[in-house]
Structure formats: C-alpha cells, structure tokens
Amino acid sequence: MHPAPSVIIFTTLSGLGFGLLAFLGLGLPDVTGWVAFVFFALAFGMAGGGLMASTFHLGRPERAWRALTQWRSSWLSREGIAAVLALAVMGLYALGAVFMGETWRLLGLLGTALSLATVFTTSMIYTQLKTIPRWNMKLTPAVFMSFSLAGGALLAGQTNLSIVLLLIAGAVQLAYWKQGDQALASSGTDIGTATGLGARGAVRAFEPPHTGSNYLLREFVHVVGRKHAQKLRVIAFALGFALPLILLLLPMEDVMVKHLFAAVAVLAHLAGVATSRWLFFAEAEHVVGLYYGKR
Amino acid sequence: MTELPASTTRKMGLVIDLDTCVGCHACVISCKGWNTENYGAPLSDQSPYGADPSGTFLNRVHSYEVQPDQGAAQLIHFPKSCLHCEDAPCVTVCPTGASYKRVEDGIVLVNESHCIGCGLCAWSCPYGARELDLAEGVMKKCTLCVDRIYNENLPEVDRVPSCVRTCPAGARHFGDLGDPDSEVSKLVAERGGMDLMPEMGTKPVNKYLPPRPKDQIEEQIDVLAPLLAPVAEEPKGFLGWLDKALDKLPGGNA
Numbered sequence: 162m163h164p165a166p167s168v169i170i171f172t173t174l175s176g177l178g179f180g181l182l183a184f185l186g187l188g189l190p191d192v193t194g195w196v197a198f199v200f201f202a203l204a205f206g207m208a209g210g211g212l213m214a215s216t217f218h219l220g221r222p223e224r225a226w227r228a229l230t231q232w233r234s235s236w237l238s239r240e241g242i243a244a245v246l247a248l249a250v251m252g253l254y255a256l257g258a259v260f261m262g263e264t265w266r267l268l269g270l271l272g273t274a275l276s277l278a279t280v281f282t283t284s285m286i287y288t289q290l291k292t293i294p295r296w297n298m299k300l301t302p303a304v305f306m307s308f309s310l311a312g313g314a315l316l317a318g319q320t321n322l323s324i325v326l327l328l329i330a331g332a333v334q335l336a337y338w339k340q341g342d343q344a345l346a347s348s349g350t351d352i353g354t355a356t357g358l359g360a361r362g363a364v365r366a367f368e369p370p371h372t373g374s375n376y377l378l379r380e381f382v383h384v385v386g387r388k389h390a391q392k393l394r395v396i397a398f399a400l401g402f403a404l405p406l407i408l409l410l411l412p413m414e415d416v417m418v419k420h421l422f423a424a425v426a427v428l429a430h431l432a433g434v435a436t437s438r439w440l441f442f443a444e445a446e447h448v449v450g451l452y453y454g455k456r
Numbered sequence: 457m458t459e460l461p462a463s464t465t466r467k468m469g470l471v472i473d474l475d476t477c478v479g480c481h482a483c484v485i486s487c488k489g490w491n492t493e494n495y496g497a498p499l500s501d502q503s504p505y506g507a508d509p510s511g512t513f514l515n516r517v518h519s520y521e522v523q524p525d526q527g528a529a530q531l532i533h534f535p536k537s538c539l540h541c542e543d544a545p546c547v548t549v550c551p552t553g554a555s556y557k558r559v560e561d562g563i564v565l566v567n568e569s570h571c572i573g574c575g576l577c578a579w580s581c582p583y584g585a586r587e588l589d590l591a592e593g594v595m596k597k598c599t600l601c602v603d604r605i606y607n608e609n610l611p612e613v614d615r616v617p618s619c620v621r622t623c624p625a626g627a628r629h630f631g632d633l634g635d636p637d638s639e640v641s642k643l644v645a646e647r648g649g650m651d652l653m654p655e656m657g658t659k660p661v662n663k664y665l666p667p668r669p670k671d672q673i674e675e676q677i678d679v680l681a682p683l684l685a686p687v688a689e690e691p692k693g694f695l696g697w698l699d700k701a702l703d704k705l706p707g708g709n710a
Contacts, residue, residue: 162579162706192624218574218575218577219572219573219593220571220572220573220574220589220592220593220594220595221571221572221573221587221593221594222572224552224570224571224572225572226552226574227551227552227554227570227572228552228574229551230551230552230553231550231551231552231553233459234459234547234548234549234550235548235549235550235551236549237549237550237551237574237576238552240552241551286549286576289549289580290549290579290580291545291547291580291582291656292579292581292656293579293582294547312676322577329555332586336585348655349655350582350653350655350656354653354654354655355582355652355653356520356532356534356652357650357652357664357666358474358522358532358666358667360522361521361524361530361666361667362522362523362524362525362529362530363522364520364521364522365520365522365523366518366519366520367519367520367521367531368518368519369512369518370481370513370517370518370536371510371516371657372483373508373509374508374510374512375510375511375513375516376512376578376587376588376590377578377584377587379525380575380578380579380588381579381584395486426578447579448582448653448656449581449582449583449584450535452518452536452583452584453518
C-alpha cells in the first residue's frame with residue numbers, strides 16, 4: 162500500500178490525541194484551570210489535527226460531511242461519527258474543567274469510551290479489508306488500541322501506567338510483525354486463484370495491461386519502501402518503546418530533569434509510532450498486485 | 457445506501473471467454489471511449505503524450521503465461537473489469553452511500569455527486585476494478601454500460617455493453633446470470649465458468665470461461681508427402697536462355 166503522509170499523520174496523531182483524551186476523561190491527571198487547558202489543547206490539537214489531515218487525501222474534501230451517514234455498514238462512517246461525538250463530549254468536559262473548575266466525571270467517562278471507540282473504529286477500517294491479509298488480523302485493532310493507550314498514558318504523565326502499557330504495546334507490535342509476515346502466504350490467495358488458472362500450471366504475468374503505471378499500481382503496490390523494512394522496524398521499536406521505557410525507568414531525583422526526560426520520551430514515542438505506521442502501510446500487500454505479478 | 461440488497465431481481469453480468477480472447481484490447485478502447493463521452497465524469501488521462509502517461513480505465517487486459525508440468529506453455533489474454541459481485545465489499549465500506557448495488561439488475565454503481573474520493577472501495581476490491589479519477593476526484597468503475605443496455609434510442613443490437621459490442625473475437629457475452637435458462641448461464645454451465653479469487657467471498661456475478669485444452673502436435677507419417685514432393689522444372693524458352701547465359705558470367709552460382 163502507498164504510505165500516504167496524510168493517513169500516517171492522521172492515524173499517528175489522532176491515535177495519541179484520543180489516547181490522551183481517554184485518560185483525561187478518567188481524571189488521570191485530574192486537572193482544572195490552566196493546567197487542564199494545556200492538556201486539552203494538546204489532546205484536541207492532535208486528535209483534531211489528525212482528523213483534518215485525513216481529509217487531505219480525499220478527492221472531494223468538500224463533501225466529507227456525507228461520510229457521517231452510513232454508520233450501519235461502513236467502519237469509516239462509524240469512525241467519523243465516533244470522532245465527532247468524542248470531540249464534542251470531551252469539549253464539554255474540557256469547558257467544565259478549564260473554565261469552571263468542575264470535573265464532570267460521568268461526562269468524562271462517556272468521553273473516554275467514545276475516544277477509545279474512535280481509535281477502535283479507525284483500526285477496523287483497516288482490519289476489515291480481506292484484500293490486505295497483513296491488515297486482516299485480530300492483532301491490527303490490538304496495535305491501534307495498545308499504541309493509543311500507551312501514548313495517551315505517556316502524554317498524561319502517568320509514569321507507572323505508561324511503563325506497563327508501553328511494555329504491552331511493544332509486545333503487540335512484535336507479535337503483529339511476526340504474524341503479518343506470514344499473512345499473505347497463509348491467506349491462500351496467489352496469482353493462481355486470482356486468475357483462476359492456477360490448476361493448469363505455474364502462472365506468470367507475461368504482459369501488463371499498459372506500458373505505463375496506473376492508479377492501482379501507485380496505490381496498492383509499493384515495493385521500493387520495503388527494502389529497508391527490517392532497519393525501520395528496529396528504529397520504530399527503539400524509538401517507540403525501548404527508549405521511552407529506559408527514560409521512564411531511570412531513577413531521577415531532579416524534577417526538571419524528570420520532566421525533560423518525559424518530554425524526550427514522548428517525542429521518541431511519537432517518532433517511533435509514526436515509523437511503525439509508515440511500515441504498516443508500506444509493508445501491506447494488496448492482492449490486486451498479484452494480477453501484475455507483484456505484491 | 458451502502459447496505460447490500462438481500463437479493464437482486466436479475467444478475468446482469470459478463471461472461472468472458474479466455475479461450476477466445478485474442479488480447480487485441482479493442483474492449484479497453486471502446487470502454488474508454490463510450491464511458492468518456494457518455495454517462496458520468498469522463499475517464500481522464502494524465503500526461504497522455506508525456507514521458508509517464510497514465511489514465512483511468514474501467515477495463516484492462518492482462519496477459520499471462522501458464523506453464524504446465526509437462527508440455528508447452530500457454531499464453532492467456534485476460535480482460536478484467538468490475539465483476540458486479542453479489543457480496544460486494546466496495547459497497548459496504550463506502551462511508552457516504554455513493555456506492556450501491558441495484559436491486560433490479562445487480563449492477564454496482566457509484567453516485568458521483570456523493571463520492572468523496574476516499575478510495576476505500578478501491579482498497580476493498582480484490583480485482584482492481586475501481587480507479588480514482590485524478591481529474592474529477594471521484595471513483596470510477598464499470599457501469600455495465602447502464603446508459604446503453606436500456607437505451608431505447610439505440611438500435612437493439614447496440615443495447616449491450618460497449619466492450620461486448622466491440623469484441624471482434626466474440627469473447628465477451630452479456631446477460632442475466634441469475635436466470636439459469638439464459639444464454640450466458642448455459643454457456644457457464646457448459647464450459648465450466650469460474651470465479652476469480654473465490655476465497656475472498658465476494659461471489660462475483662461475472663464468470664470466466666477457462667481455455668479449452670490445446671490440440672496436441674504429434675509426430676506423424678504423412679502418406680501424401682511423396683506425391684507432394686516439389687517438382688523441379690528446368691526453365692525453357694527465354695528464361696532458359698537467360699539462366700544459362702547468367703551461369704556463364706564470372707562470379708559463380710548462388
């Protein structure tokens with residue numbers, strides 16, 4: 162799959178933003194006033210900014226509102242609705258916390274549920290696609306949810322919680338890579354089933370339909386970026402999970418240094434998740450590539 | 457509405473004969489022509505005369521080589537367009553309701569004035585049947601020439617999809633695959649018509665007829681060969697004189 166920057170920015174930032182909103186809704190940390198303003202500004206900036214970025218890849222962004230209508234069948238539509246509701250409910254909760262010094266716990270809990278539902282629906286957009294075996298796995302929602310929770314805890318300054326959640330997210334990431342590497346082969350789809358000619362012998366793509374490229378090849382067949390996949394996995398894992406864990410676990414007396422380390426941990430985690438998300442797209446093989454003798 | 461109909465009255469679709477297709481790409485061109493000049497947004501090209509030309513097509517012809525365990529390899533031309541699946545994943549993933557499957561004839565269409573061009577339907581299609589038009593920003597796909605097949609302004613013979621009307625080899629057939637007595641259904645039953653990627657669970661309406669086994673080339677003794685042996689004749693008359701005269705010239709014989 163073509164790793165479109167808009168979708169990578171969207172899933173990375175909104176995942177973290179909704180993760181932070183989920184913790185803020187729980188009262189972790191239980192903040193009001195200016196401190197709450199900073200937390201909520203960060204969360205809304207990432208969640209909302211991510212959603213804005215996702216509209217950049219639309220062919221007709223001005224019609225984006227129509228995407229809220231088909232919640233009965235479409236995960237993308239459900240995601241849109243969940244995101245709007247989560248932002249609205251947490252917006253109200255933020256108003257109370259920032260301007261009235263009130264933490265409306267029930268509203269916060271509802272916001273937490275909606276924030277997590279948004280991340281889950283995002284993950285299901287990818288998970289539902291049988292055409293991309295590497296995404297069509299139960300581990301895909303696990304990746305999105307565990308990353309969002311770990312990042313959210315990190316941003317919310319929940320040190321102990323984020324250590325546990327980072328360990329879980331890191332383990333999920335490794336399991337996802339391991340299972341994903343076998344996904345296409347174990348899906349049973351190959352050029353033989355794609356053409357229906359497999360029973361007659363070994364099928365080879367002899368001539369493509371056109372000498373030039375096309376939308377399908379640009380969108381679904383991304384071979385170049387996979388060359389450095391292993392190196393990028395190491396970078397993603399080191400930045401996203403190992404380095405933040407080390408920074409959190411180092412015994413630190415000085416509060417300033419502790420905050421500085423936390424900030425570095427957040428930035429490293431952000432870069433690591435973005436790299437992992439880039440791989441999520443670049444490594445995903447769409448079965449349509451088989452018609453072109455590619456994957 | 458992006459929910460799929462439980463069943464459709466008819467299942468209009470194509471039957472493509474892989475045995476007969478000669479890979480001439482005439483269906484590709486006629487499809488591009490008809491669907492650029494008629495219903496919906498035109499099928500645009502980007503840099504058609506430049507160094508990296510590309511464009512939107514609803515029908516593309518691949519060619520595959522099949523090498524059996526024994527014997528000669530076979531070249532198979534393979535036209536591919538929307539299969540108008542019964543369980544079309546492209547319809548249910550659509551967030552706007554722009555993608556839909558018609559109850560009356562099972563044709564899968566895109567409402568181009570509602571499409572936001574998110575591309576998710578193309579992601580969900582295993583066959584690469586949908587292409588996002590870069591000029592228009594909306595998803596394009598085979599309409600089964602919905603503006604031809606019911607068009608009473610056209611002579612009856614033309615009320616079939618453009619690709620079917622054009623095919624010079626008669627490799628494309630159009631009809632109701634939901635009716636077991638239709639010509640196309642009989643053809644599918646007779647020739648063992650197959651689905652592409654049945655494991656995807658899309659239940660395609662379009663069927664492909666597999667290539668027939670090829671004739672075997674056998675070593676054989678031709679009893680007529682002695683009778684057909686070439687008869688060398690000495691040229692006579694003017695040509696005979698010319699032949700001899702040229703032979704006498706220095707420079708040797710060819």
